[in-house]
Structure formats: C-alpha cells, structure tokens
Amino acid sequence: MSINERKQRERLILQEKILDEAFAIITQQGIEAFTIRALAQAIDYSPRTIYLYFKDKDDLLDALVEKGYQASWQQMQNKSEKIKMLSADQRIAQQIEAHVRTALQHKNQYVVVLQLLRRPSFSPGQFQQQVEQVGKSDFASALKLCDEACLTLLWESFLSSLRGFT
Known part of the structure; x- marks a missing residue:
C-alpha cells in the first residue's frame, strides 16, 4: 500500500x-x-x-443524511437484478418493506435523519436524489397518469406516511 x-x-x-x-x-x-x-x-x-x-456544521449534518441514504441506495443496488423482474407495484411494496425494516433496525439513526431533513438549510445529496428518483419512477410506472408535480406530491406523501408510521 x-x-x-x-x-x-x-x-x-x-x-x-x-x-x-x-x-x-x-x-x-x-x-x-x-x-x-x-x-x-x-x-x-x-x-x-x-x-x-x-466546511461547516450544515455540511456535516447534510453528510449524516447522505450517509443514511447511501445505505438505502446500496441496499437497493444489492437487490436491483431481482427487483427489475417485478412489476412497479411490487417494487413499491419492496421499497415500503425495506424502508420500514431500515427504520426499525436503525431507529436512532432514522430519527436523526428525519430531524435533519426538516432543517431549512438542508440540501439533498446524490444518494437521496437517486433513491427518490427510483421511487418516483416506480410510482410513475404504477400510475402512468401523473406528471412530475403529481409524482412529487405522491412521493412526498408516501414518505411522510412511512415516516409517521416508523
């Protein structure tokens, strides 16, 4: 080395x-x-x-959120070949299951990430954007009727309901 x-x-x-x-x-x-x-x-x-x-406290806090989303992204990538074979609604069900499982397995980190997401200065990172894009894409495939604004609203509602559950 x-x-x-x-x-x-x-x-x-x-x-x-x-x-x-x-x-x-x-x-x-x-x-x-x-x-x-x-x-x-x-x-x-x-x-x-x-x-x-x-560079500052906000950068560090954003990195904490990104670390949480990176774990989610890696989990999604590990299952990506199997998931591609599923229908959009089955993929959404898999995402719900993975989200709840992650929240229950890493409750403290999950709660911290949720708190940090609510900061006015929060800036989404690469992994959060990727996870959300996959989720929106699956919703779009399942719904086929929504434009981008509709998909964003549905996706955010979906996440809010999951976060309220966990």
Missing part, C-alpha cells in the same frame, strides 16, 4: 468516526445540543480537524 493510499484510508476512517460520533451525540443529546466543539471533544480532535473534512 502506497503512502497516498494509506493516507486516503486513514482519512476515510476518521471521516466515518466523525459521522458516527455526530450521530451518537445527536441521538443522546438532541440536535439543539450538537456543536462542532462538542464533537471535537468527543473524538479527541480539535474543531479545526473537523473543518478539514466538512
């Missing part, structure tokens, strides 16, 4: 440590109590080190 590869691996490990500890702090103390300084103290690094990985 080259020096650059080792440094990159160490960088990814520290970034994961930062995100995991941020989840832990928010889960235990709430989003209102979360600060970069408290996070730095918890991982025994300076706040400046955290800012090498995230």
Whole structure:
C-alpha cells in the first residue's frame, strides 16, 4: 500500500468516526445540543480537524443524511437484478418493506435523519436524489397518469406516511 493510499484510508476512517460520533451525540443529546466543539471533544480532535473534512456544521449534518441514504441506495443496488423482474407495484411494496425494516433496525439513526431533513438549510445529496428518483419512477410506472408535480406530491406523501408510521 502506497503512502497516498494509506493516507486516503486513514482519512476515510476518521471521516466515518466523525459521522458516527455526530450521530451518537445527536441521538443522546438532541440536535439543539450538537456543536462542532462538542464533537471535537468527543473524538479527541480539535474543531479545526473537523473543518478539514466538512466546511461547516450544515455540511456535516447534510453528510449524516447522505450517509443514511447511501445505505438505502446500496441496499437497493444489492437487490436491483431481482427487483427489475417485478412489476412497479411490487417494487413499491419492496421499497415500503425495506424502508420500514431500515427504520426499525436503525431507529436512532432514522430519527436523526428525519430531524435533519426538516432543517431549512438542508440540501439533498446524490444518494437521496437517486433513491427518490427510483421511487418516483416506480410510482410513475404504477400510475402512468401523473406528471412530475403529481409524482412529487405522491412521493412526498408516501414518505411522510412511512415516516409517521416508523
């Protein structure tokens, strides 16, 4: 392993440590109590080190949401070949099942992600956009009558009802 590869691996490990500890702090103390300084103290690094990985607190919080959606996207990709064989309504049923299962298996992280999604400064990331595009596409196939605005409304209603359930 080259020096650059080792440094990159160490960088990814520290970034994961930062995100995991941020989840832990928010889960235990709430989003209102979360600060970069408290996070730095918890991982025994300076706040400046955290800012090498995230430009500001909002960027870090967006990364937490993206991490949650990345897990969902990877789960979808693992099943993608089998799912392609299903009808749109069967795919939607699979998505509902996966969503509820994820929420129940990772309840604390799920609750944190839902809180972070409601922030006025929230900015959706690549994985969230991909997961939502697949969901909208399946809804479109199942409904065939909706335009983009209708699909967005139905998709957001669908997610809201799931989030209320879990």
